[in-house]
Amino acid sequence: MSKAEGRAIEKYPKETRDIGGIVIDFGYPQYMRDLYIEGYHQAEEDLELGWEDLKMLDDISDNVYAECDVEMFDEKEFYQEVLKRFKKMKEG
DSSP: OOHHHHHHHHHSOSOEEOTTSOEEEOOSOHHHHHHHHHHHHHHHHHHOOOHHHHHHHHHHHHHHHHHSOGGGOOHHHHHHHHHHHHHHHHHO
16 A cells, blocks of 8 residues: 555545444545545655756755855755755745
């Protein structure tokens, strides 16, 4: 079972039982789980980085390095600034 399938079953269980174990609801039909899985895969594709994104990150990194006094940045701050600029460029 894939991660998407597992999440779909968690979100839309096949059945719900009461305290005594009696089935009280058969849940959503399979097509709801299928739609969830399809959306999950689309989100993965949308969030996947391509070579253009890597080039943009490399360029931003070079710019941050050139603009800032590197000795004043620790590694975490440097990459946080790169990430902040990357997100801003992706949004705009």
